[in-house]
Every structure is written in structure tokens, then in C-alpha cells.
Amino acid sequence: xxxxxxxxxxxxxxxxxxxxxxxxxxxxxxxxxxxxxxxxxxxxxxxxxxxxxxxxxxxxxxxxxxxxxxxxxxxxxxxxxxxxxxxxxxxxxxxxxxxxxxxxxxxxxxxxxxxxxxxxxxxxxxxxxxxxxxxxxxxxxxxxxxxxxxxxxxxxxxxxxxxxxxxxxxxxxxxxxxxxxxxxxxxxxxxxxxxxxxxxxxxxxxxxxxxxxxxxxxxxxxxxxxxxxxxxxxxxxxxxxxxxxxxxxxxxxxxxxxxxxxxxxxxxxxxxxxxxxxxxxxxxxxxxxxxxxxxxxxxxxxxxxxxxxxxxxxxxxxxxxxxxxxxxxxxxxxxxxxxxxxxxxxxxxxxxxxxxxxxxxxxxxxxxxxxxxxxxxxxxxxxxxxxxxxxxxxxxxxxxxxxxxxxxxxxxxxxxxxxxxxxxxxxxxxxxxxxxxxxxxxxxxxxxxxxxxxxxxxxxxxxxxxxxxxxxxxxxxxxxxxxxxxxxxxxxxxxxxxxxxxxxxxxxxxxxxxxxxxxxxxxxxxxxxxxxxxxxxxxxxxxxxxxxxxxxxxxxxxxxxxxxxxxxxxxxxxxxxxxxxxxxxxxxxxxxxxxxxxxxxxxxxxxxxxxxxxxxxxxxxxxxxxxxxxxxxxxxxxxxxxxxxxxxxxxxxxxxxxxxxxxxxxxxxxxxxxxxxxxxxxxxxxxxxxxxxxxxxxxxxxxxxxxxxxxxxxxxxxxxxxxxxxxxxxxxxxxxxxxxxxxxxxxxxxxxxxxxxxxxxxxxxxxxxxxxxxxxxxxxxxxxxxxxxxxxxxxxxxxxxxxxxxxxxxxxxxxxxxxxxxxxxxxxxxxxxxxxxxxxxxxxxxxxxxxxxxxxxxxxxxxxxxxxxxxxxxxxxxxxxxxxxxxxxxxxxxxxxxxxxxxxxxxx
Numbered sequence: 001x002x003x004x005x006x007x008x009x010x011x012x013x014x015x016x017x018x019x020x021x022x023x024x025x026x027x028x029x030x031x032x033x034x035x036x037x038x039x040x041x042x043x044x045x046x047x048x049x050x051x052x053x054x055x056x057x058x059x060x061x062x063x064x065x066x067x068x069x070x071x072x073x074x075x076x077x078x079x080x081x082x083x084x085x086x087x088x089x090x091x092x093x094x095x096x097x098x099x100x101x102x103x104x105x106x107x108x109x110x111x112x113x114x115x116x117x118x119x120x121x122x123x124x125x126x127x128x129x130x131x132x133x134x135x136x137x138x139x140x141x142x143x144x145x146x147x148x149x150x151x152x153x154x155x156x157x158x159x160x161x162x163x164x165x166x167x168x169x170x171x172x173x174x175x176x177x178x179x180x181x182x183x184x185x186x187x188x189x190x191x192x193x194x195x196x197x198x199x200x201x202x203x204x205x206x207x208x209x210x211x212x213x214x215x216x217x218x219x220x221x222x223x224x225x226x227x228x229x230x231x232x233x234x235x236x237x238x239x240x241x242x243x244x245x246x247x248x249x250x251x252x253x254x255x256x257x258x259x260x261x262x263x264x265x266x267x268x269x270x271x272x273x274x275x276x277x278x279x280x281x282x283x284x285x286x287x288x289x290x291x292x293x294x295x296x297x298x299x300x301x302x303x304x305x306x307x308x309x310x311x312x313x314x315x316x317x318x319x320x321x322x323x324x325x326x327x328x329x330x331x332x333x334x335x336x337x338x339x340x341x342x343x344x345x346x347x348x349x350x351x352x353x354x355x356x357x358x359x360x361x362x363x364x365x366x367x368x369x370x371x372x373x374x375x376x377x378x379x380x381x382x383x384x385x386x387x388x389x390x391x392x393x394x395x396x397x398x399x400x401x402x403x404x405x406x407x408x409x410x411x412x413x414x415x416x417x418x419x420x421x422x423x424x425x426x427x428x429x430x431x432x433x434x435x436x437x438x439x440x441x442x443x444x445x446x447x448x449x450x451x452x453x454x455x456x457x458x459x460x461x462x463x464x465x466x467x468x469x470x471x472x473x474x475x476x477x478x479x480x481x482x483x484x485x486x487x488x489x490x491x492x493x494x495x496x497x498x499x500x501x502x503x504x505x506x507x508x509x510x511x512x513x514x515x516x517x518x519x520x521x522x523x524x525x526x527x528x529x530x531x532x533x534x535x536x537x538x539x540x541x542x543x544x545x546x547x548x549x550x551x552x553x554x555x556x557x558x559x560x561x562x563x564x565x566x567x568x569x570x571x572x573x574x575x576x577x578x579x580x581x582x583x584x585x586x587x588x589x590x591x592x593x594x595x596x597x598x599x600x601x602x603x604x605x606x607x608x609x610x611x612x613x614x615x616x617x618x619x620x621x622x623x624x625x626x627x628x629x630x631x632x633x634x635x636x637x638x639x640x641x642x643x644x645x646x647x648x649x650x651x652x653x654x655x656x657x658x659x660x661x662x663x664x665x666x667x668x669x670x671x672x673x674x675x676x677x678x679x680x681x682x683x684x685x686x687x688x689x690x691x692x693x694x695x696x697x698x699x700x701x702x703x704x705x706x707x708x709x710x711x712x713x714x715x716x717x718x719x720x721x722x723x724x725x726x727x728x729x730x731x732x733x734x735x736x737x738x739x740x741x742x743x744x745x746x747x748x749x750x751x752x753x754x755x756x757x758x759x760x761x762x763x764x765x766x767x768x769x770x771x772x773x774x775x776x777x778x779x780x781x782x783x784x785x786x787x788x789x790x791x792x793x794x795x796x797x798x799x800x801x802x803x804x805x806x807x808x809x810x811x812x813x814x815x816x817x818x819x820x821x822x823x824x825x826x827x828x829x830x831x832x833x834x835x836x837x838x839x840x841x842x843x844x845x846x847x848x849x850x851x852x853x854x855x856x857x858x859x860x861x862x863x864x865x866x867x868x869x870x871x872x873x874x875x876x877x878x879x880x881x882x883x884x885x886x887x888x889x890x891x892x893x894x895x896x897x898x899x900x901x902x903x904x905x906x907x908x
Contacts, residue, residue, distance in 0.1 A: 004230075005201040006041055009192050013045035016190050017163050021054065021131040025157030029183055030167035032194030033309030034266040035231035035258075038167040039137050041194065045165065046135050054131040054163075055083060057123075061141035061168070063268060072136060072146035073119055080126065112145065116152040123153060127162040139168040139179070140267060147179045158188055169266065169306060196228025196311060205230060209237035222249045225320050227311025231258050256326040262310050263327070269295065273303045274312065278327040279336060279363075280343050282317040283356070291346050292339055337364045344372065354378035362394050373403035377412050380419065384530075387567040389423040410438035414448035417455060422530055422569045425608035429459050439468050446472060446483055450490045454535055457497040459610040460644025465494055489536035496539070497611050497648045499685035516543050524556045529563035529572045541579045546692040548727050548761060550583050557583070574604035574616075581619035586729065588765030591802040594623035606639055613641055614650030618657035625661045626765060628804025633661050652681040656695055663702060664805060672706075675699040690725040690734070700737040709741035716741070729766070732757035736770050744780040751777060755844060768797035768806055775810075789843070789878055830872045838865040842878055 003010055013028055020026040028045075032038050046056045059075035068074075126132050136142065136150065154164055166183070184191050197205065203219030210218075218240065226232035232255060239252035263271045272293040277284060280292075290300045307313045318324040328336070344360040348371070358379030361368045368376075376399035383392035396416040400409060413435050420427045435452050438444055444452065449472055456465035475487035520540035527537045537560070544553035557576050564572035577600035584593035597620035606613045617636055624633035637658055645651055659674030678695040682688040690696070696719040700712035716738040719725055725734065732754045739750035751774050758767040771794035778787030791810055798807040831839065841851045848862045855862075 003037070003041060003044060004204045005197055006037055006194065009041055009194065010044055010048075012190065012192055013041070013165070014048050017045065017049050017052075017054070017131075017133065020133075020163035021052065021161060023159065023161050025160040025162045025188060026164070027154045027157070027183060027186060027189040028163065028165045029180065029189060029191045030165065030194065031169070031180070031191065032167075033196065033229070033306060033311075034169065034262045034270070035229055035310065036194040036196065037230050038194055041192075042135050042137060042165050042167045046133060049131070049133045049163070052131070054133050055080075055126065056133045056135060057083075058135045059137070061136065061138040063141050066141045066143055068143055070115075070119075070143065070145050070149070072139075072142045073149050076123070076134060076136075084126075112148070116145075116149050119149050120152045120156050124156065124160055124162070127157075127160045131161040131163070133163045133165065136164075136166045137168065139166040141168070151179065151182055154183060154186060154189065196309060197223070197230060197233065198228065199223040202226065202228060202233050205233050206237055206240075209234065210241060214240070218249050225249055225251060225255075227308070227314075227319060229262070229311030231262065232311050234258070251320050251322050255320075256322055259312055259323045260326055260330055262312060266310070267303070267306070269293065269299070269303050270306055270310070273300065274307060274327050275331045275335070276339060276343075277307075277313065277316055277318065278324045278331070279339050280360070282315070284316055284343075288343065288346055288350070292342055337366070340364045341368075344368070348372075348375060353382075355382050358395050362391070362398055365398070368398065368402040370403050370405070373399040373405070373408050373412065376402070377408070377415055380412075380415055384419060384422070389419050389568065392419045393423060406438065406441065407443050410435070410441075410443035410448070413438065414444060414451060417451060421455075421534070421571050422567075425571045425574075425604050428455055428608070432456055432459065432461065432464075436464055436468060439471065446475060446478075447486065450483075450486050454490050454493050454533075457494045458535075458612060460497070460642050460647075462494070462498040462644065462647065465497075469494065485536075486533060489533050489539070492539060493535040496535075496650075497644075499647075499649050499687065517547050517549060520544055521552070524560075527556075527560065529560050530567055530569045534571055534575060538575050538579070541576075542582075542692070545579065545582050545586060546689060547724075548586070548691065548729055550586055550762065553579065554583050570604055571608075574600045574609075577603060578616045578619060581616065581623065585619060585622055586761075586763060588763045588767065588797075588801045588803075590623050590627045590765060593619060594627060594629075597623055606641075611642055611645040611648040611650055613639075614645050614648065614654035617641070618650075618653045621654075621657040621661055625657075625664045626805065627802045628808070630661070630665060633664075637661065649685065649687055652678040652685075652687070652693060652695075655681075656693060656698065659695075659698060663698070668702060668706060672699070672702055675702065688722065690719050690722045690730045691727055694719065694730060694733055697733045697737045701740065704737070704740045712741040713738060727761075728757045729761035729763050732761060732763070732770070733766055736766065736773065739773065744777045748774065748777045748781065752846070759844075764797050764801045765803050765806075768794050768801065768803055770794075771797065772806060772810060785878065793843070828873070831869055835865045835869045835872075838862055839869045839873075842866060 009030075013030075016026045016028050030038050030042055046058065050056050057076045057079040059072045059079070061072055065071045123132065123134065134153070139147070139150070142150070150164065150166065157164060183189055199220050202223040203215050206215035206218060206222060209215075218236075222233060222236050226236055235255040235258035236249045236251070238254035239250040242250070242252060242254075263274050273289055273295075276289050276292050280288065286297050286300050286304075289295075289304075290297050293300070295303070304313070304316070308315070312319060312323060318327075331339075340360040340363050344357050344364075347360070348357045354375045357372070357375050361372050361376060376395045380392040380395035380399070383389070383395060393416065396412050396419060399412040400416070403409060403412075413431050417428055417431050417435060420431070432452070432455055435444070435448075436456070439449055439452055449468055453465045453469040456462075456468060469490065472487070476484050478484040478487065520543040523532075523536055523540040524544075526532065527540075541553050541556060544550075544556070557580050560572065561576045561580075563569075564576060577596045581593045581596035581600060584590070584596060597616050600616040601609075601613075601620065606617075609616065617639060620636045621633050624630070624636060641654070645654070655674045655678045659671045659678065662668070662671035662674060675695050675698050678693060679688075679699065682693050682695060687693070696715040700715040700719075703709070703712040703715070716734045719734045720731060720738075724730060735750045735754035735757065739747040739754065742750065751770055755767065755770045755774070758770055771790045775787045775790035775794060778784065778790055795807065795810040797803075798810060828836075837855060838851055841854060842848075846854070848859050848866075851857075851862045852859045
């Protein structure tokens with residue numbers, strides 16, 4: 001292979017040899033970075049000399065033999081004996097040899113001068129008969145006495161037929177640097193410097209190994225990665241050949257091993273500094289490197305230059321991350337820990353940031369000195385703010401293992417609980433007892449005490465929670481408004497977790513500043529995932545859901561869920577999934593509700609939910625029951641729940657869902673007991689909300705099926721009279737239940753009103769049941785055409801919202817309906833607004849007179865609109881309207897009220 005970009009140096013060496021062969025002794029110093037091709041160059045020059053008849057003696061120095069006295073001279077004499085029949089000069093070395101450890105004695109120093117004279121004379125004697133070329137490679141590793149011998153020799157060869165060639169990184173070590181200075185000041189010394197390859201040189205070298213077109217394509221990027229180091233370029237070629245020569249060079253095992261070889265075969269200080277760069281990173285200062293490896297700043301700068309020339313780094317940065325990773329892996333664990341420990345202390349003493357210091361302490365993993373604990377706590381706070389919660393947990397865990405100071409431990413453990421609420425809520429209970437003891441000892445501030453109280457209540461430790469909160473006094477009017485708000489939110493949460501043991505005044509979001517909905521919006525407008533109180537945001541979202549502000553609640557869930565996903569905040573993701581399940585249930589999107597409820601329990605395991613597990617379990621049971629997945633609903637009910645949940649407001653929510661399941665599997669007495677207990681608890685605990693817990697409606701429907709219409713009517717009348725009972729969804733559900741307790745003619749009137757209310761509320765599941773009830777009522781009244789149309793509407797909605805139980809009941813009757821009329825859907829776009837409103841009401845089962853009364857037009861006008869609409873839709877009867885989809889623009893989160901219900905809207 002050619003000496004790429006080294007050809008002129010070989011010519012210089014050949015010229016220097018010719019001068020020496022003519023009797024004018026010369027010295028050539030071949031200098032360059034690690035693996036820059038020095039050995040290959042001097043070997044090529046030696047071959048030229050040998051071909052000319054010169055005697056070539058060689059010696060190769062190494063770190064392993066740098067302590068052997070006169071080791072280099074010994075190699076030269078061995079080479080001389082092997083190539084000639086001259087006398088053995090090795091006894092000369094043995095006569096002047098000394099036991100190890102005596103090289104510095106004054107007596108021996110006097111003898112060294114004679115030794116060096118004898119060595120030089122022996123070599124000069126050889127050069128009298130033929131040209132002598134002495135080649136010493138990697139001279140920076142030569143033992144000190146051999147270096148002196150070479151200096152003796154170079155001063156005595158001016159008029160000898162001798163060429164002395166020394167190669168190596170002669171500026172790398174102090175001894176070698178002095179040797180270089182002495183060598184180069186002589187006029188007969190020629191200094192040849194090997195520079196890194198240029199991009200063109202890299203391309204030429206690659207072309208010897210891979211296809212020329214690939215070499216040209218990879219040359220520039222290969223130069224950036226290798227820094228022009230020939231050995232690294234060859235390694236890139238090996239990896240690129242193995243990897244298929246893509247658009248970029250392949251950095252693989254060959255390159256990584258070549259990089260490590262560069263470090264291990266050079267001055268040990270390069271490896272030491274390289275390890276520091278890999279461990280501390282590019283922000284490391286020269287002073288810190290010097291302190292870690294025990295060198296002067298000047299020596300560190302020299303080594304950094306050598307690493308750059310070797311193609312491994314640029315400044316303090318590795319050319320390729322794979323090399324840095326390999327250097328780290330190559331560094332023994334004990335060495336790495338020692339470096340990290342010293343780096344952490346030096347950085348701390350130098351005023352570095354907590355994050356920089358903590359990175360090394362966490363990298364060690366072992367308990368640190370006591371000074372490190374506060375630094376780790378500070379670094380954890382910064383990590384949480386940046387979204388690196390799991391790293392913050394590592395910092396705080398290490399802080400707890402590194403100090404016995406009670407106050408520092410209390411601060412660290414409170415911070416750890418906060419971090420766990422974000423990243424691993426299941427781990428929170430492990431720290432509550434010790435944190436409670438810290439609170440009793442007065443080691444917690446107000447904010448940490450509120451955190452402790454909320455966490456204890458969440459996991460059912462109500463007495464401990466009240467104790468923790470009681471020690472604070474009333475913070476509602478605290479000068480810090482955020483702390484006051486946290487206090488009130490904590491009291492509300494305690495009441496939610498134990499309603500008969502908390503402060504009734506703390507149970508509502510409403511106050512003199514506005515309604516509960518307004519206050520909920522205010523809480524949500526200020527909320528940020530992970531920063532605000534989760535329980536406060538959850539409470540606010542429930543207020544919006546129970547007030548039928550489903551779109552607003554869904555929008556807030558979407559916004560907050562994006563933040564929670566971005567920062568991987570587990571508890572928020574789980575709770576927001578639970579709220580989304582509640583919204584989907586209110587809209588009748590049963591499949592969506594089931595998925596969100598499953599996600600809530602998968603994101604945060606049931607054990608981590610504490611007493612709040614009743615909410616996602618209730619939503620899961622309701623969704624699975626309504627979608628006909630009764631075995632899976634039973635499986636959800638078998639999920640273990642904490643005993644303390646029975647004392648929380650999640651218990652009636654769970655009981656109601658269980659009652660709905662029992663009712664679906666015809667366990668009426670069990671359902672009756674659950675509905676009644678739900679009602680008793682709701683009334684006793686002051687949370688009797690017809691929107692949040694419509695237990696009277698559930699109980700009324702059950703009484704009707706058990707032949708007790710009077711009880712049903714009384715229950716629904718109470719339901720409708722409660723505050724919130726006139727909300728569209730709550731009233732629609734109530735009227736549907738009430739209608740079942742009356743005769744068909746009265747029932748029909750109430751069901752039509754319920755239909756309009758539920759259509760306005762967007763609850764497609766309840767609306768499907770209303771259409772099914774209207775179908776049955778129509779049959780009872782002999783209105784078979786209308787009954788068929790209502791049945792079709794019910795089936796369409798039931799299929800759209802995955803209400804499998806209802807669909808199974810409706811499917812057989814619907815199979816007798818006429819098939820859809822071809823072309824009817826296309827005609828929707830041609831309807832006028834007036835025709836569309838009339839068609840919509842007709843499709844919902846209203847008579848012409850009822851349509852006229854609602855739209856304030858005459859019956860004749862209604863008939864005219866219907867006639868024109870039927871012609872455009874290519875139909876002839878009202879029952880065919882059920883097969884027609886609403887026009888475009890009628891779908892979305894809230895369908896327009898003047899359009900007949902059809903396909904379900906998508907997930908919010």
C-alpha cells in the first residue's frame with residue numbers, strides 16, 4: 001500500500017540516508033501523533049537503506065519495557081549479533097549492569113559515562129566498514145539511560161557513515177521532550193513531521209479498501225470521524241465493508257477497538273485524560289482535568305493536543321459518541337468511581353451547579369459524603385422542573401443513603417414522595433410512615449405537611465392525615481395565596497376520602513367568588529401538569545363533568561394530558577384517563593369509556609390508586625356492563641380494593657356501578673341493596689347529586705321491573721326536584737325512568753320530552769334506550785310504522801355506541817325492516833334548512849301537527865316540506881328516514897340539534 005500524503009517524507013529520508021552513506025552522519029527525527037504512520041514510514045526508509053547494502057539495526061520501545069535499564073541499546077546489540085559475525089557486544093552491557101534500584105547512586109553515575117562511551121564506540125566501529133542505519137521506534141518509551149546513549153551517539157556521528165532514525169510522539173512525556181530539544185538543536189538533525197491526513201488523503205486511503213465511488217462519497221464524513229488518523233480510517237473501511245457502505249461511514253467494532261488501541265499503545269497520560277473526558281464530559285475544564293489526573297495545566301493541554309492529533313477528540317469532545325462509550329466501558333469500575341468521586345468534590349468546591357455535581361455522584365451509585373445530600377436534593381428539584389423525574393428519584397434516593405441529618409432527610413424524603421407521585425405512585429406508601437415521624441418531630445414545612453396529609457388520605461390513613469393537617473392550624477388566610485389554596489384543596493380532598501370526618505365547608509369548589517363551575521374553570525386555567533395539585537384539578541374536572549360541561553372538561557383533559565405525556569407524569573395520565581372515561585360514559589361512547597378506564601388502571605396499578613381506585617373501577621364496570629362484556633365486568637369487580645375505600649366518596653360511586661352490573665345479570669335483590677346503600681350514603685354525606693349519582697333513577701327502573709311503579713314515580717319525582725335535576729341529561733334520564741311507570745299514552749309524551757333532552761345532552765346510550773322505549777310504546781298503541789322507525793333509530797345508536805346488551809334485544813325486530821333506499825343519502829345535500837328541520841323532527845317520531853307546533857308553521861306547510869324532501873331523498877315513508885345519515889357539518893363534538901341523530905361522533 002502507498003504511503004499516502006507521506007511520499008515526500010520518504011524522499012526526505014532517502015536523501016538523508018544518501019548524505020549519511022557519503023560519510024556525513026545524519027540524524028532523522030520522525031515525529032507525529034498516535035498511529036499516524038511513523039513506524040510504516042521508517043520501515044520503508046530502512047528497506048531502502050538495506051537494499052543499498054546498509055546494515056540496519058532496529059529497536060522498538062514500549063511502555064512495558066520502559067523501566068528496563070539500557071533496554072533499547074540491548075535490542076540494538078541483539079539486532080547486530082543476529083545480522084553479522086562481529087563480536088558479541090552484550091557482555092559490554094552486562095559488565096556495566098547494576099542491580100535494580102541502584103541507578104541513582106553516585107558511584108554508578110560515574111560509571112554510566114564510560115558505559116555510554118563504550119556503547120557509542122562499538123556502534124561507530126561497525127560503521128567503519130559499511131553504512132550503519134540505527135532505527136529506534138516509539139522512542140518516547142525508551143528508558144532514560146538508552147535515551148542518553150542515543151544522545152551520546154548523535155553527537156559523535158558527524159563524520160561517520162551512520163544514520164540515526166528515531167520516531168515517536170517525542171513531545172508526549174517530559175523526558176522525551178527534553179530528548180527532542182537536545183536532538184533537534186544539532187545542525188545534522190532533520191525533523192520530519194507526520195500530519196493527519198487531509199480529506200483528500202482519507203479518500204485515497206479508503207479507495208485502497210473499498211470501491212472508488214464509495215470512497216469519494218464517504219471521504220468527507222470519514223475525515224470528520226477519524227480526524228485523519230490512518231489507523232482509524234482503515235478501521236472505518238473495515239466497518240463500512242461489513243455494513244454495506246451506506247451514505248455515511250459505519251462506526252462499528254473495528255473503529256472502536258482501533259480507538260482504544262490508540263489510547264493503550266500511547267503515553268499512559270493520554271488514556272488517563274481520555275477517561276476523564278469520557279466521564280466528566282465536554283464541559284470539563286483544564287484545571288479539573290489536571291486535578292483529577294495529577295498533571296500540570298501545561299501537561300494537560302499537551303495531552304489534549306495529542307488526543308486531537310490522534311483523531312479521537314476535538315478540544316474536549318469526542319469525535320464519535322461510540323468512542324466515548326467504549327472508553328467508559330474500558331475504564332475499570334473502581335477507577336471510574338474514584339474519578340467520579342474526585343470530580344464531584346472538585347466541582348462542588350469550584351462552585352459548579354448541583355446538576356453537574358450530582359451527575360457524578362449518581363454515576364457512582366454508592367452512598368456519598370454528607371456534604372453531597374443537599375446538593376443531590378437541589379439537583380433533583382432541577383431535574384423535576386426539566387421533566388427528568390426518574391433521574392430526580394435516583395438523586396433523592398442517593399441523598400437519603402448519604403446522610404443521617406434528620407432535617408435534610410425530611411426534605412429529601414418529601415421531595416422523593418413528590419417525585420414518586422409523578423413517576424411511580426405505587427412507591428409512595430413506602431415513605432409515608434417515616435415522613436409522618438418527621439412531621440411529628442417538626443422537620444417538615446407547611447407545603448411538605450400538606451403533601452403528607454393528602455398522600456395519607458389517598459391511601460386510606462385518615463387518622464394520620466388529620467393529625468398531620470391538625471398540626472398546621474388554619475392556613476386558609478396564609479399570606480402566600482398558593483399555600484392557602486393548597487390548604488383548602490387538601491381539606492376538600494380529606495373530606496372526599498372520609499366525608500363524615502372532614503370539614504363540610506371544604507367540600508365544594510363554590511364560594512362567594514362564583515359558582516362551582518366558575519371556580520373549577522379558574523383552577524384549571526391556572527393548572528399545569530405536575531406543578532398544580534392533582535387532587536384539586538381532578539376535583540375541578542369532576543365539577544365540569546357533573547355539570548354537563550363535557551366539551552369543556554374534554555378540552556382541559558386533552559390539554560393537560562399532552563403536558564402529562566410530554567413529562568411522563570404517571571399519576572396525571574392515569575387520573576385524566578379516568579376523567580375521560582367519565583366523559584365518554586356521559587356521552588354514551590361506551591367503547592371509548594372502556595378503553596380509557598382500562599388505560600387508567602394500566603397506567604397506575606390499582607394498589608397505587610389507594611381509596612380512589614373506586615372511580616376507574618366504577619367506570620370500567622359500567623362500560624363493560626353496557627357493552628355486554630359481563631364476564632369482564634365481573635372480573636373488574638373482583639379486583640381487590642382497600643377497606644378504607646368504604647369510608648370515601650368513591651364507595652357510593654363504586655356501589656352504583658356494581659348495582660348496574662347486578663341488575664344486568666338479573667341479580668335484582670343484590671342490585672336493590674347496592675342502589676339503596678348508594679342513596680343512603682349520598683344523602684348522609686351530603687353528596688346527593690342527580691348528575692353525579694343518579695341512584696334514584698337506577699332504583700326506579702328496578703322497582704318498575706319488580707312491579708312497584710308507585711315507588712318508582714316517587715323516586716323519580718325526588719330526583720327531578722333536586723338541584724341539578726333539571727339539567728338535560730339528568731332530567732332526560734329521570735323522564736325515561738318515570739315514563740316506564742305510566743300507561744303507554746302518558747309514557748309516550750314523557751319519552752318524547754326525554755328524547756329531546758338527551759339529544760341535546762349528547763348521551764347516545766340513554767337516547768338509544770329512549771328510542772327503544774318509544775318503539776315498544778308505539779307497538780302498544782298500534783302505531784307500528786312509528787314503532788319500526790324508533791326501533792331502527794335505537795339500533796343505529798346502540799351499534800354506534802357499542803351498547804351490546806340493547807343491540808341484542810333490538811336486532812331481531814329490526815331485521816324485518818325494509819332495506820335502505822339507494823340514493824337517499826345523496827339527497828341530503830339538496831335539502832333547504834326548513835326542509836331539514838322538518839325531516840329531522842319527522843325522523844324522531846313527531847306527528848305533522850307536533851312538528852308545526854314546534855316550528856310555528858301550519859300543518860299544510862309541514863306536509864309541503866315533507867313532500868319535497870321525500871322527492872329529493874327518493875323515499876316515500878317516514879320509516880325510511882332512519883337509513884339516512886346527517887349532512888356534512890352535522891358531526892363533531894356536539895351535533896347540531898336540527899339534525900337527526902345518526903352515526904356516533906368520534907372520540908373527543
